[in-house]
Each structure stands twice: as C-alpha cells, then as structure tokens.
Amino acid sequence: MSPIRLALVGLGKIARDQHLPAIAATEGIELVAIASRNAALDGLPHFTTLEALLASDVAFDAVALCTPPQGRREQAALALSAGKHVLLEKPPGATVSEIGPLIETAREHGLTLFATWHSRFAPAVEPARALLAKRHINTVTITWKEDVRVWHPGQDWIFAPGGLGVFDPAINALSILTRILPHPVFVTGAELAFPANRAAPIAATVEMADSNNIPIRADLDFLQTGPQSWDIRVETDAGAVVLSGGGARLTQDGVVLSDAPEAEYAGIYKHFTGLIEAGQSDVDLSPLALVADAFLLGRRVTVDAFDY
Known part of the structure; x- marks a missing residue:
C-alpha cells in the first residue's frame, strides 16, 4: 500500500x-x-x-x-x-x-x-486504565504545574481568548483522567486566576467528581519554577496509584509497575494511519468539555499581570 x-x-x-x-x-x-x-x-x-x-x-x-x-x-x-x-x-x-x-x-x-490527545499515548496510561478497572477508587488528585516561559516562550496566543492559558497543558491531564477512570467525570467548581493583562488563566483549581461521586481535584499552575509536576495520584483500596511524568511512569504504593521511554507522537501517527486505513474517525471531546465547564462554573480572580 x-x-x-x-x-x-x-x-x-x-x-x-x-x-x-x-x-x-x-x-x-x-x-x-x-x-x-x-x-x-x-x-x-x-x-x-x-x-x-x-x-x-x-x-x-x-x-x-x-x-x-x-x-x-x-x-x-x-x-x-x-x-x-x-x-x-x-x-x-x-x-x-x-x-x-x-x-x-x-x-x-x-x-x-x-x-489527538497525545498524553493518552504515554506508555503508562493504558496500564493505569487496566489497573484502576479492578480497584475501588477513593480520591483523585491532579498536580499539573509547569513554566510557561520554558514550554511556550513568547506564545501570546495561549493567553488570548480561545488559547486556554494554563488549561493548554492541563488538558493533557484531563485527557489522561478521562481515559483511565472507569466512569464519566464532570466539573463541580473551579477558581481561575487571570493575570490583569491577559484573557486566559495562568493558574486554577478545579473540583470534579465522577458518576459515583468520587472527589477529584486538579491544582494547575503555569508559573512553576524548578522541577515540573505532571502527576495524577489515585487513592484506591489497594493503595496509592500514581501516574507521574505526564503518564510516563506508573507506581502502586511506591512499586514501579511501568516506566518506559516517551513515544506519544509516534503513537498518534500510528493510530492516524490505522484510522485512515480502516475508514474511521476518532473524536473524543470530553477533555475539552471539562475545560469549558471549568470556565462556566469557575470563580474568576485577578492576579498580577504576566509578561514573558
């Protein structure tokens, strides 16, 4: 072919x-x-x-x-x-x-x-999904904090309307969350920190739940210096299940279950070619819907102006 x-x-x-x-x-x-x-x-x-x-x-x-x-x-x-x-x-x-x-x-x-949701192709995401399908989940905590000056240097569009601000990276966490949890997730509240000179948030906290009322909290920051944090911690009946490194590493109670090199975009293009060959589409809007709901329900606070 x-x-x-x-x-x-x-x-x-x-x-x-x-x-x-x-x-x-x-x-x-x-x-x-x-x-x-x-x-x-x-x-x-x-x-x-x-x-x-x-x-x-x-x-x-x-x-x-x-x-x-x-x-x-x-x-x-x-x-x-x-x-x-x-x-x-x-x-x-x-x-x-x-x-x-x-x-x-x-x-x-x-x-x-x-x-595409590239973070869903991180190597530990599918093992986490399989593991959590067999566990009773108590709580979920997302910590997604990175430095916008490092990852999006000078990209003013990200703080324009529609650019999503801190949710541009945080939507990666939401794409993982909606993949690994066995039940649908919805937003219950949020606080969004908007720089005085920008139209999109630079930090946020988002409260969510699933259809079984499992509490989910996301702490998001675009001004993180030093070590960057891309972690999802799930407390279960069998201990803490942690996806770290943006989905690269999976541990349960500190025991490493999966840790493989990043190959997210290779996975995206392999999937794309397979979809074309099969005559199919793949469009999941659930991560974007969660962001939209955070904007709908979120309490807006104004913080210091931001410039690169």
Missing part, C-alpha cells in the same frame, strides 16, 4: 519537536509539504497558507493541523471539503460546539477526523 502523503500545517515548536520526528519514524506515512506563515523545511514544497497549498499541484492525502486552536476549525473544514483526512493537535478547537460540524463533514465525505 502506498504511504499516506501528509502536509503539515503550522511549523512551530510543537511541530518541530514532536511531529517531524514522529512522522519520520512512522511507517505508512510520508511528509510531502509544509504550510506555515513563518517557517519552511529544506527539501519540501512550502506555502504560507493552507489555501495556497490546496490550490497548488502538490498531491497529498491528509493534513496535520499544528496551528493555534483559534483558527483550526476553518482550516479543518477547508481540508475536509477538499477531500483530505485531518489530524487535529490538541485541543481540537477553541470551542466544543465547533467540532460537531467537522465530524459530520468527515462522515459525509468518508474521511478520517482525528482529535
């Missing part, structure tokens, strides 16, 4: 750090073009917009959209209407409601739409 010819839209930090090496390492997919306003890649056709790429004579089958979420719906709709399969970086869009029409368009055209 011929490889899937992929065009990458948006060539920023996440595309260079994660997408390019994962594409190169994945059988059955080949990068054939770049569409980016600010960057190009030696040896590949380059266009400043997706519209220009679609109007060219470059043959391709699919696009990976790595642009900020605020404009992703328009790009996805354009690509699907042109008969291209679409991979969406996380979050899949700036709102929950804008994704529904994309799902319908993909279905009508017989195309694949894949809303």
Whole structure:
C-alpha cells in the first residue's frame, strides 16, 4: 500500500519537536509539504497558507493541523471539503460546539477526523486504565504545574481568548483522567486566576467528581519554577496509584509497575494511519468539555499581570 502523503500545517515548536520526528519514524506515512506563515523545511514544497497549498499541484492525502486552536476549525473544514483526512493537535478547537460540524463533514465525505490527545499515548496510561478497572477508587488528585516561559516562550496566543492559558497543558491531564477512570467525570467548581493583562488563566483549581461521586481535584499552575509536576495520584483500596511524568511512569504504593521511554507522537501517527486505513474517525471531546465547564462554573480572580 502506498504511504499516506501528509502536509503539515503550522511549523512551530510543537511541530518541530514532536511531529517531524514522529512522522519520520512512522511507517505508512510520508511528509510531502509544509504550510506555515513563518517557517519552511529544506527539501519540501512550502506555502504560507493552507489555501495556497490546496490550490497548488502538490498531491497529498491528509493534513496535520499544528496551528493555534483559534483558527483550526476553518482550516479543518477547508481540508475536509477538499477531500483530505485531518489530524487535529490538541485541543481540537477553541470551542466544543465547533467540532460537531467537522465530524459530520468527515462522515459525509468518508474521511478520517482525528482529535489527538497525545498524553493518552504515554506508555503508562493504558496500564493505569487496566489497573484502576479492578480497584475501588477513593480520591483523585491532579498536580499539573509547569513554566510557561520554558514550554511556550513568547506564545501570546495561549493567553488570548480561545488559547486556554494554563488549561493548554492541563488538558493533557484531563485527557489522561478521562481515559483511565472507569466512569464519566464532570466539573463541580473551579477558581481561575487571570493575570490583569491577559484573557486566559495562568493558574486554577478545579473540583470534579465522577458518576459515583468520587472527589477529584486538579491544582494547575503555569508559573512553576524548578522541577515540573505532571502527576495524577489515585487513592484506591489497594493503595496509592500514581501516574507521574505526564503518564510516563506508573507506581502502586511506591512499586514501579511501568516506566518506559516517551513515544506519544509516534503513537498518534500510528493510530492516524490505522484510522485512515480502516475508514474511521476518532473524536473524543470530553477533555475539552471539562475545560469549558471549568470556565462556566469557575470563580474568576485577578492576579498580577504576566509578561514573558
């Protein structure tokens, strides 16, 4: 079978750090073009917009959209209407409601739409899911704290409306949470800390529960210095189950059950090629819905202005 010819839209930090090496390492997919306003890649056709790429004579089958979420719906709709399969970086869009029409368009055209949650492909996530399916869960605590100046240097879009602020990284935790817990999760309350000069929160606490009323708390911070924290601790009838390192490591009462090298984006592209071959889509909006609900229920507090 011929490889899937992929065009990458948006060539920023996440595309260079994660997408390019994962594409190169994945059988059955080949990068054939770049569409980016600010960057190009030696040896590949380059266009400043997706519209220009679609109007060219470059043959391709699919696009990976790595642009900020605020404009992703328009790009996805354009690509699907042109008969291209679409991979969406996380979050899949700036709102929950804008994704529904994309799902319908993909279905009508017989195309694949894949809303990626890269943290679900971390090596310890599926072992954690299997372990927790056999345990009685008492409480869940999420600690997701990182330094925005390190991971998103100068990226003002992340604090613009639709950029999600601290929820841009924290949605990774929510994507893991909604994968490993056996029952649906919903938000019960939140406090969101907005810098005086920004339109998205820089820190937050979110209270949640599942359908069995298990209490879940998330402590989120975008100004963490020193060691970064990407941890989910689940207290169970058999002790503490801890996913650390963003889902890379799983322990139970301090005993290591899983600890493997990170390969999240390789997993994403393997899954994407499999979806295309099977004629299927994969669009789970539950992590984005939790973020939207945190904004709906959250009490807003104003904190010091933030500048890079």
